Amino acid sequence: MIELDRTFLGRLSEQLSELIEQQSAEVFKRAGIVIPVKSSSLLGAIATLGPVSVADLVRALDRSHQLIQQKIPKLLALDLVSRRSDPNDLRINLIEITDRGREQLALLDGLTPEFERAYAEMEQEAGPVFDTVARAIRSLKARSLNDRIIV
16 A cells, blocks of 8 residues: 555545445444435434525535535435425425434434444544544634645
């Protein structure tokens, strides 16, 4: 495997994200959770905010409109959410969690202590990954790479 230097921090972060997604999917499957790993926070937001528009989900999750739009059909197909027209504005679709979606979120919530324990164990070996990543994101939002690199 090729060693990456700091120039490729984005790729390294992507590898971590992919590894977490793959390993979380194994845990989800074992627990009977059908929620797509990368849609967990979306389903949680729908449960908290719903019925909710895609635009409101974009703002709440700080994600692109396209990304949220791409995830909704899978959640609909899994009967985790439903979609209906907003009675106040028929141009807007509202997304809301279904009973099955609530059941699935309850299963996921039941795993929270196990995920916390597993990540704490990992951080014992690797250092404070969560806090470090969160600080890095805040730092880059405050001052971009473009502002830091003089060409």
